Amino acid sequence: MKVVVISGSPRKNANTQIIMKYVYNYTKSKNQDTKLINLSEGQIECYRGPDEEYNESTKTAADDIMDADVWLIGSPIYNSFFSSSLKNLFEYINYKKTAGKVAGMAILASGNMGFVNVQILITQLLSYFRVITNPKAVFLTTESVKENTVSDVDAQNRLKEMVDETLEIASKLS
Numbered sequence: 001m002k003v004v005v006i007s008g009s010p011r012k013n014a015n016t017q018i019i020m021k022y023v024y025n026y027t028k029s030k031n032q033d034t035k036l037i038n039l040s041e042g043q044i045e046c047y048r049g050p051d052e053e054y055n056e057s058t059k060t061a062a063d064d065i066m067d068a069d070v071w072l073i074g075s076p077i078y079n080s081f082f083s084s085s086l087k088n089l090f091e092y093i094n095y096k097k098t099a100g101k102v103a104g105m106a107i108l109a110s111g112n113m114g115f116v117n118v119q120i121l122i123t124q125l126l127s128y129f130r131v132i133t134n135p136k137a138v139f140l141t142t143e144s145v146k147e148n149t150v151s152d153v154d155a156q157n158r159l160k161e162m163v164d165e166t167l168e169i170a171s172k173l174s
Contacts (some may be wrong), residue, residue, distance in 0.1 A: 001170060003027055003034040004068035008075035008086035009108075014040050015145040016108050019159065020074035022150045023106065027072060027163050033047070037061045039085045047091035053094075062092035070170045071103040071131065072163060073116030075122060077114050082107075082122055090125060099130035102173065106138040106159060115139040132173065134166045 005027060007020035017040045028034045037044075043057035065071065075082040103126050107118050119137045128134050144155035 001029055001033065001070060001167070001174070002068040003031050003167070004064050005034060005036045005072045006065070006074065006086070006089070007036070007038045007040065007159055008040070008073060008083045008084060008089070010039050010085040011076075012040055012042075012077065015142050016040075016074050016076045016106075018148055019106055019108060019140060019150055019155075020072075021073065022156070023072055023159055023163060026160055027167075030163070031167065035064050037059050037064060037089070039083070039089065044085070047088055047157065058092065058133060061089065065089075065093055069101060069174065070166060071101060071126075072105070072166060073103055073122065074106040074108065074167040075118065077107060077109040077118050080114050080117060082118050082125075086122075086126070090129070093129060095129045100173065101129070101131045102134065102160045102166055102170040103131050104134040104137070106140060107160065108140050108142065108144075110142050112139075119163040132169065134162065134169055136162060136165060138162045 005024040007017045009016035024036045045058045138158045144152040
């Protein structure tokens, strides 16, 4: 099974990046064919239309997403929405190549607000791509991250559970 982990924050020192690297490492220990797309590395170009030429990093990220059976998506909450960088990434994805894939998500905010709204928005986006979404998203606050690691044991357990359940859903559907 091919898995792609997407860290949807464009910020260089993003807490979302820390959380999704944790998810990546855990997922990689269970499934070797796992790749990480980290939007904070700034290599994904701004979408300019279907007939434009894009750099290799952008094309590779889009291909990795379309080839993967499972998507594990992490997004921060910015102004009550998921990140625009994450939306930009999905501009490159061909919905004709994504039906039946499975996704799980982790959403990060500075406080306990807006989680369900952003979960709904991401789920709606994934529905357009006909992706089956694990209904049990992980909601975390920035308090879960300290010294560049997921320090909260409960947060670690919930992230692992989301990964395990999402992989289980995908294996049942294949």
